[in-house]
Each structure stands twice: as structure tokens, then as C-alpha cells.
Amino acid sequence: MIDDSDRKPGAGGAGPWERASQPPASPASALETQSPPPPPSTPAASAQPAPVQGEAAHPPAPSQDGPPPPRFASDTDPVAAGEPVALTWDRGGTQLVMLSLLNLFLRIITLNVYNFWAKTEVRKRIWSSVRLQGEPLEYTGTGKELFLGFLIIFGIVVLPILIVSFVIQIFGNPVAVLIFNLTLYIAVALLIGMGIYRAQRFRLSRTRWRGIHASMKPGGSMSYGWFYLWTAALIPITAGWIIPWRTTELNRRMVNAMTFGNRPLRFTGDCGPLYRRYWAVWFGGQLLFIGAAVIIGLLFFERFKASRPLPPKLETLDWVIVVVTLVVAYLIYAFISAWYRAGIINYFASQTRYGRAHFAGRATGLSLAWLDVSNFLIAFLSLGALAPIAQARTMRYYAMNLSVVGAVPFDRVGQNEDTVLQRGEGLAQAFDIDAFG
């Protein structure tokens, strides 16, 4: 499977480049022989044509310690086709605090109907803060299509489930209820995978830069959904050891379907490097759990022994110890997990190719953990009202920590003729897994 996926994009990769809309005399050879400008110094501004990704696992990201990226013609040729890419985050100008509060008010007075337009305006501002070559990305989605997508999903998924479950509760026998519930769980799990994929496609297809659309190939959501479902079912059976492989394969399916303009993105990674960090998450998690349990257990044991025959009296200090132990254990785990995910971001970035360029990432465990914790606090302390701020900070994190290595011949990136996906993010929304809320 891995090999297959590896070959496919590789084999098909050159095709679209040859069909570039404004070919020079011989486009393919031109790309290879023309000398690119020197590659940008690695920590140059990072660029990601699809910064729309909400999930940490998916964004292609550069690596600081992943395997060195394969050699590219552009890396060695004195002159390569295209230009170096600068990906930057536009400080200021989003003014999201006021907008969030205004949106909250408008949602309240419209029975939450305004939610879809509120989301849209937030996205338009966040997208326009990501700059490629100094020019902003553009979000072209509308509130109306999100709203209609939600209504459609409500009509064809949520309401039927509600009615059928209601009817079956009342009239069905226990076996029928059991069968229905099982079917429902499977269907919902399948729909979750499909929803993630479709939401991603929706957002990409509404992302433009210099008038050129990003998109994802049509189809594929069903197969993604099934893969998502059966691999999820294997997580408990494999005690979690399937996770890195699953993450890689899900990412491969997603990235290999992506295009910017008329050229595809390719994912060339495999799951090996993920396992190099995953063991720490796995064993670290177990150790932390056992360690915390032992510390707290010992404390209680001591107090109990000392207070016999009366029940143990826990002083304030004891409670402080318990709480601190738990918080420290959790923070260490959060850090290990962030370290793992930073590795994923960087590795996936290095394996995500656009023509001869690929991404590079500088994500670190510490910065990612801080992003998680601070975003959680922002959303939590504002009761969700300031979630757009957290959203913008996530986007900024990717924009600041990703860069593009190699040159892209923007003059040969043409418009994609694919049709635009009609439905909104209804599925993802109906199951509330849209990371971008």
C-alpha cells in the first residue's frame, strides 16, 4: 500500500507539469534544465499553499530532525526554473477580538443562524493574513453555502436518524434496537471520516492565491471514510501501535488528492520516522500514569498509616501534592505528545512536494505545546467566544513554522478547470469535528 501510493503520485507527478498552460518551448525539459535561483536559505519565510488545514496531523511541515529530503534537481542546479517562495504571516490587521464579540452578539439575536456568516468572515480575515510572495490568500467561500450545506446534512442525515431512532425506540423490539444502534454507530463513524475529508476539500476549493484555486480531486471521500473507520477500529486491538501508520496513510490520501492550480501536491513519506517518536509517547504515557499513581498511592498510604484508627486526614498540603502531581504528569504528557506531533508536522512537510519544491518545518514540541495550552485557555476562558483568536494563532503557527525549499515556476501554474464542490462542510459540522469550528 505504501509503495503503491508512493509510486502513483510519482508517476503522475510529471504529467500535469507538462500540460502547463503556458508552456515554454519544451516545458518538461525546461523545468529540469533551467537553472533556478539559489534555494532560499532554510529558515526563510515558510510557505504552504494549503494553509487551510486544521488538523495537526495533516499539515505538511518541514523537519529539523526528520530524514533529509531527497535530492532535487533544483537543489543542485545552479539555476532552477521558477522563483523561491516566501510564506509569511501578516501581523495585525485581523482585528479578531472585536469581530468575535460582534459575531457573538449577531448569533444570539439570530438564533445562531448567523453562525455560518460569522465563520465565513473570520476565515476571510485569517486567510488574508497568510501571504505568499507578499500577496494574501483569499477565502472565497460564502456564508450561504455553509448554511445550505448544513441544512442539507440536517435534512438527509440528522433528521432521518432522529426520526428512525425515535420510531424504533417506540415500536422496535430489543434486537431491532441493537441492530439499529450498531448500524448507526458504524454509519456515524464512516460519516466522520468522510466529513473530515469533505471539509478539507471544501476549504481548499475555496482558497485562492493570485486568482488561482487550490482544490482536491473529486471523489475519494468514501474510500477515505472507510479507511478512517476500519483503522480506527484497529486502534484498541493494536494497543495504539497502528496510529502512526494510520496518520501517515490518512495524510497520504489527503495530500495526494490536493492540487494548487493545475499541478498536484505529492506526499512521499512513510510511517517509519513517526514510529521513531511514537514509542516515547506510548511508553511515556504508561510511565507517567504509573508514576503519578505510585506517588499519590504512597501519600495516601502514609497518611492512612499515621492516622489509624481515625480516617486519614488530608491537609491542604496533601491536596496540593496530589493536584501538582496530576498537573505535572499531564503537562509532561502534553509536551511529549506535542513533541511527537511537531515531528509529524516537520516530517510530513518535508515529504510534501509541489513540483520540485517541498516544504520544510521548524515546529518544536515546546512551541506546539504552548500553542495548544494557550489556545485552550483562550477558548475556554472566553467560553468559546474568542475561538477565532485561537484559530488565527494556529494558522499563524503554521505560516511562521513552514517554509518552502526549492523554487516554484509560478508563471507556469495555471488555473484548475475542475468544478467547484457544491456542498458546504455540513457533514463535518453535523458531527462537530470541524477543527476550525
Place this chain on the structure above:
Amino acid sequence: MKSYTARYSDGQTAQSKPVTLRFATQGLEIAGEGLQTLRWPYETLAANVPLTASTPKAIVKQKSDLGVTVFVEDNAAILALREKAPQLAAGRWRRAVVIPAVAFTLLIAGTAVGISYSGLRPAKTMAGFIPQEARVSLGNRVVKSLTRGRPRCSEPDGMAALNRLMNRLNLAAGLERPYEVRVVKWGLVNAFAVPGGTIVLTSGLIRNARNPDSVAGVIAHEIGHGLELHPEAGVIRAFGLSAASELFLAGSSGTLKNAGLILTALSYTRQGEREADAHAARILRKASISTKPLGQFFLDIEKRYGGKKGANRFSLLRSHPENKVRAALFNNQPSYPATPALSADEWKALRTICGKPLTAEQRRARRVARHRETIRRVTEKVTKKTAKWRDYRERAFAYQAQKNYYLALQDFNKAIELRTSDPNLFVARAQLHYRLKAYDKQVDDLTTAIGLKPDSTWFRDRRARANMRLQRWEAALEDHNALLKGEKKPSWRLKNRAETFFHLKRYEDAMRDLDVALAQSKRYLAARGWRSRVFLAQGKPQEALGEAEEAIKIVADSPIGKVLKAQALEALDRRDEALALYRGVVERFKKSRAKFDPTLSLYAWSIVYARNAASAADNR
């Protein structure tokens, strides 16, 4: 004319080139090298973000949007754009959505208000479309989940009586499909109608009803709910609510997963109650059953549970804060010839539909057997060395019930040895010590229990009384003070402290507590009595006499007032009158087994005192 620099992309390739923008009269002019000057009329313009006054940059395009874009990063240009093409302004963009959405909200709210005022009942209308089989099936489910674990009562005699009553009511209600009543063994006072013409009645309701007419009234009321399709409408409403919450909370609430929601739907609105009451009055009248007992039943309920929170949510009581109003409705019905709903024999049968209650003798025999069984079982465990502290405690209680106090004590000791930190075990042993008259040990155990659970007023109260029994007045006073520290000062606790003060000869303090207690409850006999004793001890026999007279006024037949009066008379040297009073009391209470105990109630004390005084006079 001012011009601005910008970058232009043609939508064909991902390239851009510099251009200049000019705000001409006819439209936005875009001019650049190698580019034929474009002129976009202002009304065709679109932007990537809704423009506010402080927007720093924007991508401008045409509404037809074929990918041709102009990126301008200049707030002055943005301001000019907003002025020339007002459709780009954020305010305009938001209003275009918010105005229809608010209108929609108002429409929904207006519809809801309109429906509730116009008397349209959409849930009820829809309920009418549920086929009968479905209602029955639904009703069975509700009954099953509501009465889980509670047996259905079906003693033949009781069933016969119930059937007769139901025939009478069904006939009076003029029903095509007769209603069915199921009685379940359930202590709660409750009745409810479920979809499909079934009514559930608890045995608790039958037991608490004074007469068959009120049971008939309750059933008629529930038939009224059924006739109005309230149970079915409730189910529809529950479904509608859950669907609406799914819709407006964008899928964040759970789906309808169990009968729980259906059940909440069974609690009706006040209007629903009035409708059911009207039906009940009509049905009862037609069945020639009086409505007044039902009214009385509501009053009884109000008296018993009124103001109590957490009464069962499906109960008759809920959403009926105006039980009195309803009682009035039934009491004020014009009178008509009525016969009892059931004959005396039938009523007796209905009351035992869940099986005859045990006689006192039977209950005692059952208890004895249970204790024996407990002792046998635990003893077996003890031999096998598998007994836990719980087992010892259980056997200790069983021994105690058999009056095997020393065996019980051994078991409590063992239980406490195994479980050192349970205050209730210490209290249980303290109680046993009391039985054994080992009061000081009782106090010790209570002290340990209080150490384990310092905020228990109950434990402290017991220790106070134990200390009084031991005549350790100072210690008792300490507990009383602790108990009376808070805001609440129950009159009986004040009385107890006053009693302690009395024995400590702190008469002023005693008097103060008694005054407060009397202010709280004016007819507090013991407080009057103690005032009399305090006056007497202070050497004020005249006042003591007055208090004794007051006490007699409260309860004429009580020995307290009489004995205290006699004491006062004695102090006033009116010995003959006093002796007559003493003799009267001795004669009146000659069957009393009261014995002397310094902390016995004033009641027992007065009887004992009268006896002693009378016999002392006889001896003289």
C-alpha cells in the same frame, strides 16, 4: 485624480504585475505595462473581505469573478473603495444577512407566541395521527420503563373491584375503547396516564386515599388527560424539542436515546391539568360519584407534600402549585345524587389489591425469623473466617433485637476493631451501652463518633442527653452551647439547655432560653412547666403558680401542670389543696410505669413526684 499602486493577476497563471488604480467616474481603472487598461464599474466590484474603515489591504475583483484580481495594500485606497462601491462595506455585508435572520427569529418567536395564544395545539393535532396500535405499544414501553422492578398488583378480589369501578367510569366517559388501570406496588402517591389508554396507579395512592370516591376521581382525572391526548402530545413535543435543539445548536446536543425524554413529556402544563379536571368533573357527575372527596384528596396532598421539593416529577403534585384552587373546583360542583364509587367490601378488596398487609403479629414473627437467619448466616461466616465488619455489625443488631446485649456488644467490638473509622459504628455501640445503663461508656463512644464527624448535630445531641443522664451538667452545657451556636435555635433544644441551666442553678440563663422557646411556640407545655420549676427554685411561688395554671390551660389532662401547681401551692403553705392535686394525679396515672430518672421528661417526673408526695403524706 489620485492613483494607487496595486498588483494585478490575470487568473490564468499564478503571476502578478504592478498596476496603478484610479477611481474614475465610470469605474475603477486598472492600468499597467503591457496591459490594456481595464475599467470596472463600481457596482460590479467585489472584495475578498468585507471592508471596514481600518481594513489595511484587500483583493478587489468583479462579481463575475473569473480569477482576475487586483491586490491593493493601502488604507486610503480601501476608504475610497468603500465610498465609491458601498456594497463592499462590512456593515452592508452583515446587514444583508442579519436583517433576514432576525426577521426569521422574530417569525419563529411570533409563531410560537401566536400558537400558544390562539389555542392551536400542533403537538396535539399531530398526536391525533398516531395509530392506536402505535399508541398502545408506546404506552407499554413507558409503563415498562417507569415501573421497572415494581410488581403489578392483581389480587383477584381487588381486580374485580377495580374492574367494576372502571366499567362505571368508562361508561360515564362514553368511551369506545375502555381505559385500563394497572396498579403497581409503589409507595409513592402517584398516578399517570400513558399513551394508548392505560393509566398507572400506585399502591401508595390507594393506601393514602381516604375513600373510593377520591380514587375514582383520580382515575377520572387521568382519563381526562388521555381523552385530551396529553401523553401522546407530550411525546411529540419531546421529539420536536430534541429536533429543534439539534437544528439550532448545530448538532451539538445528543440524539434522543431513551425513554427519559418521553417521560419528561408526561408532565403536563397547567392548562392541561385544567382540561383533565374538567373531564374528571364531567365523568364523575355522569357516573354519579361525588367530586368532593377528590377535592379533599387534593387538600390532603397539599397538606402532606406541599412545599416539599423533589417530589416525583411525574407525580400528581407536580405543576400543581394551585392544589387548593383545584380542590375548590371540585368542592364547589353543584350537588347531585351520588352513590359511593365502591361498596365497603369492594373498597377493602381494592386496598388489598397488592396483597393483604401483615398483622402486627406476623410482622413480629417475620422480624424474629430474620434475626435468627442473620445470626445463623454470620456465625457460619465467622467459623469460616470470612466475616467482614459489616457481618459483625449485622449480627450485633440481630442480637440486640433479641436482647442478647452482651453478645451484641462483643460483635460491635469486633466490627469496630475491623473498621476503626466509622462514626456510625460507635454510635450504634453507644446506643447499646445505654441499654446496658453504662452511660459513661456511652459518652465515650459518642465522643469518639463526634471526633470522627465533628459537624454531626445528631451525635452531639445524644451526648448532651447522655451527660444529663450522668448529671454531668457542665459537659452537657458545652454540647448544648455548641448545638445552639448557629442561626437556628429550635425551641426544644433551648428547653434542653434551660433544663441544664436549672440543674446548674443558673436560673436567669434558664429563664432566658425558656422565654425564647416560648416566643417561638406559644403552646410549648414543657417550657411552661420548666418556667414554673425555675420560679419555684428562685423562691417565687406566686409566679410558679401562675405558670402552672398556664400549663394546665395548654393541656388540661397532663400531669405536668397539676403537679407543678401542687408544688407551688405547697410552697404557699396550702398543703391540703396540694395533696388533693397529687392524689388526683396518682389516681389518674396509676397505670403509668414511669420511674425516677433525673433527665426523664417532665411528664414522667411529675407522675413520679406526685406518687412520692402522696405516699409521703400517707406515711405521715
